[in-house]
Amino acid sequence: MIKTDILIIGAGPTGLFTVFEAGLLKLKCHLIDALPQAGGQCSEIYPKKPIYDIPAYPEILAGDLTEKLLEQGKQFEPGFTLGERAETIKKLEDGSFIVTTNKGTKHHAPVVAIAGGLGSFEPRKPLIHNIANFEDKGVEYMIKDPEVYRNKRVVIAGGGDSALDWSIFLSNVASEVTLIHRRNEFRGALDSVEKVQELKNKGKINLITPAEVVGILGDDHLTGVVVTKADHIPTELEIECDHFIPLFGLSPKLGPIANWGLEIEKNAIKVNNALDYQTNIPGIFAIGDVNTYPGKLKLILCGFHEATLMCQAAYQIINPGKRYVLKYTTVSGIDGFDGTRKEAPKAVVKSID
Amino acid sequence: MSQDINITIIDREGVSHEIEAPTDMAMNLMEVVRSYELAPEGTIGVCGGMAMCASCQCYVLSDNELPEMQDEEEAMLAEAFYVKDNSRLGCQIQMTPEMEGLKVELAPES
Numbered sequence: 068m069i070k071t072d073i074l075i076i077g078a079g080p081t082g083l084f085t086v087f088e089a090g091l092l093k094l095k096c097h098l099i100d101a102l103p104q105a106g107g108q109c110s111e112i113y114p115k116k117p118i119y120d121i122p123a124y125p126e127i128l129a130g131d132l133t134e135k136l137l138e139q140g141k142q143f144e145p146g147f148t149l150g151e152r153a154e155t156i157k158k159l160e161d162g163s164f165i166v167t168t169n170k171g172t173k174h175h176a177p178v179v180a181i182a183g184g185l186g187s188f189e190p191r192k193p194l195i196h197n198i199a200n201f202e203d204k205g206v207e208y209m210i211k212d213p214e215v216y217r218n219k220r221v222v223i224a225g226g227g228d229s230a231l232d233w234s235i236f237l238s239n240v241a242s243e244v245t246l247i248h249r250r251n252e253f254r255g256a257l258d259s260v261e262k263v264q265e266l267k268n269k270g271k272i273n274l275i276t277p278a279e280v281v282g283i284l285g286d287d288h289l290t291g292v293v294v295t296k297a298d299h300i301p302t303e304l305e306i307e308c309d310h311f312i313p314l315f316g317l318s319p320k321l322g323p324i325a326n327w328g329l330e331i332e333k334n335a336i337k338v339n340n341a342l343d344y345q346t347n348i349p350g351i352f353a354i355g356d357v358n359t360y361p362g363k364l365k366l367i368l369c370g371f372h373e374a375t376l377m378c379q380a381a382y383q384i385i386n387p388g389k390r391y392v393l394k395y396t397t398v399s400g401i402d403g404f405d406g407t408r409k410e411a412p413k414a415v416v417k418s419i420d
Numbered sequence: 421m422s423q424d425i426n427i428t429i430i431d432r433e434g435v436s437h438e439i440e441a442p443t444d445m446a447m448n449l450m451e452v453v454r455s456y457e458l459a460p461e462g463t464i465g466v467c468g469g470m471a472m473c474a475s476c477q478c479y480v481l482s483d484n485e486l487p488e489m490q491d492e493e494e495a496m497l498a499e500a501f502y503v504k505d506n507s508r509l510g511c512q513i514q515m516t517p518e519m520e521g522l523k524v525e526l527a528p529e530s
């Protein structure tokens with residue numbers, strides 16, 4: 068059981084900044100995210116794109132913003148459960164919560180802050196009529212353990228970075244890698260595209276374009292895929308394989324959070340914006356893009372503000388009746404949980420002769 | 421004074437909406453759909469309008485001359501589902517006077 072003060076669901080910019088604000092109040096945070104890395108949409112969808120409305124940054128890349136936020140909160144030693152989706156929540160008699168992920172990891176905290184953005188990212192599933200029958204029976208939408216594919220025949224579909232990168236990686240693991248895409252052009256990092264070209268020339272990747280997987284073959288387990296090749300005269304062919312991995316990106320879904328008894332409006336969680344961004348369940352807060360209230364704007368900078376106010380309310384729940392006044396970091400410095408201290412240099416007091 | 425234009429949007433339930441869109445606010449079709457709430461929040465414009473998610477895919481039904489498709493949009497549509505010959509990403513269609521009379525149907529959510 069992982070124990071913490073504030074359990075944050077979602078490791079995007081809002082969740083990461085919460086770590087800092089909570090740390091100033093001596094509250095410890097742990098973050099859960101369905102993605103394997105921190106940063107949320109900033110890392111998953113647009114790490115190389117600039118953002119122009121982060122105060123004091125005329126321009127910052129989304130990926131760099133994530134790095135800076137991680138650095139800013141580092142001394143407060145946040146814990147992470149990555150690659151797991153928060154699935155269920157249980158309120159205990161003392162008012163604290165147990166949140167369990169899809170992999171069974173349990174987290175215990177007096178305060179839960181949902182900073183889930185648009186939801187957890189789920190793979191987009193291609194529209195192949197019988198694909199559902201073969202999920203986990205040869206069809207996988209995400210590669211968790213590449214060793215599964217050792218000496219197997221693998222077909223990958225998709226035209227983006229993950230399709231390219233996994234084709235490259237698996238060409239050294241699988242006995243046969245076939246990459247199928249609807250167009251001849253791929254969109255990905257230039258060196259990935261060039262590497263696939265090189266592996267194709269060496270015969271290590273079997274490239275079929277422009278083409279599309281339209282059916283799955285097999286009884287209990289997948290034995291092959293049906294491919295339509297869009298030549299001048301469209302042709303259909305069957306490829307024998309052990310695994311089919313469609314990689315068509317991820318799309319966010321509110322997911323299990325929608326069943327936690329929270330008031331939902333417009334795919335977002337209603338909160339009290341006059342006070343502390345608490346939901347209809349005391350002790351559960353929602354901050355950043357995942358919440359809604361009159362006048363809501365889905366901006367990173369609004370998420371930062373919401374996180375800051377939420378932490379004050381969390382302090383009151385965790386330390387009932389305990390006195391506290393807001394302190395400026397410039398005045399009081401920052402004492403990390405790791406023993407580090409940051410502080411403003413002392414002014415020099417010296418007479419001038 | 422810039423004029424609003426009249427466009428028709430058929431939502432995912434098949435309901436047709438005749439609406440007015442401003443041409444001087446640098447809005448694109450995806451943003452117009454959101455401003456009229458013709459598709460639930462979170463199901464359209466997920467990436468914010470960078471041609472990186474295809475949640476604003478629509479089928480163009482009128483014969484307005486549309487802005488030429490850029491590489492990013494073409495690549496995204498090559499990975500999207502329910503794509504037809506007249507598919508475009510709404511976020512790549514700016515509201516300009518030339519779009520007067522535009523008629524589109526939103527593609528299914530995927």
